[in-house]
Amino acid sequence: MPTSFQSSQQSVAEEDGNLLLLTTTGARTGLPRTTPLGYVRHGESLLVVASNLGGPRQPGWYHNLLAHPVVQVEVGTSSFEALAVPAEGARREELFAYVVRAVPGYGDYQERTRRVLPVVVLERAEPEGWDGPGEVRTLADKLLEVHTWLRGQLRQVRAETDAHFADRGAGASPGLGLQIRQRCLAFCQALEFHHVSEDGHLFPGIARHHPHLADVFERLADEHRTVARIQGELATLLGGIAIADPSRFRTELEEMSAQLNAHLDHEEEALLPLLADVPWPPVGPPAGP
Incomplete structure (x- = not known):
């Protein structure tokens, strides 16, 4: 059953018939939370307002997207990942008037x-002009696709x-602003997920078939630890809405760029030849009678 907040959001949306489903990740629980919200199209983006019936507190979904x-956005039969960025300053005023x-x-x-x-801009999560590295047929293609995405996100930040x-x-204001914060935080979280998946599944699986490459995987794991340390520094700086030390953030970001790009280059050189004949998506066992 919808809450009074959700019902009010839906009634507002019905003024022009626009309603979406916004799925956020709980800031405290880490669990998915889906909320129906009215939206307004603005170019290629969608705008949602954290109105909470005009109450004194921000709605829960707004706190979730800051974390x-x-x-995930569902509009009609379309579903896609989006980056959620609250507008600031004059841009917020302009967009709120538009809404x-x-x-x-x-x-x-x-x-x-x-x-x-708050007026939140929902923009598709892929970097501008993203079309991937080409058709994905092998695990090597998939790894290169993920690496291309990570490089694109880092370039944007x-x-x-x-x-x-x-x-x-x-x-300009002394802080970095929510656009940079949200994009960098999204990049850091995606990078962490990718590296945890590699350490837990991809690397051990390859190592079982190529025990002579133990030194290669030890070096890759060490590079993961180096990147994770820098990622932790960035996450600490991004922990609040206001960024206390933009110059330190920029220094850490440059270090991340140098270390991550060197790591991705090395990983591709070492692993892509080994994965070129592994089909993607994985081919499961034949179905039973």
Whole structure:
């Protein structure tokens, strides 16, 4: 049964018929949480407002996406992963005015509270222009696809960080902002998942068939530990909404870029030839009678 909050969100959405299902990861539980929300299209992105009926507190789904920026969006028959980024400053004002023009009910919610209602931009999680490394037929192709995605995400974080520092002399705010925070946090979480999966499944599986490569896997595991240390430093800096030390963040990000790219290059050189004949998706045993 929907809560009163969800029912109100749905009633607002029905003013123009736009409703989506947003699945976030619980900030405390780590469990998926699905909420129906009204949305407004803005270019290729979708906008949702953390109105909470105009109440004094942010809704739970908003806290969840700050902790886990990658969310699942269902619109009609379409489902996709998205990066959730709350708009800030003048952009938030512009987007909120845009939303209110489309769905005036959100203006009523804003009038009920002193809290500035967050406007969250949902943008597809893939980097701009992402088309992958080509058709995925083998485990080597799949590994290269993941590495290409990680490199693209890291390039975007670095580009946005460089743009932020270039604008600082023009009166930009001293913090890094939520756009950089959310994208970098999403990248760090995806990288951690990838490396944990490699350490727990991929590397041991390959090592069983190639025991003479023990030194290679020991080096790859050591590189994972180095990247994880830097990732931990970035996660600490991203722990709050405001970034206390942007210069330190930039230094750690440059170190991450150097270490991760060197690691990915080395891993591809060592493993892609071994995986080139392994089909993807995996071929299971024949079905029984």
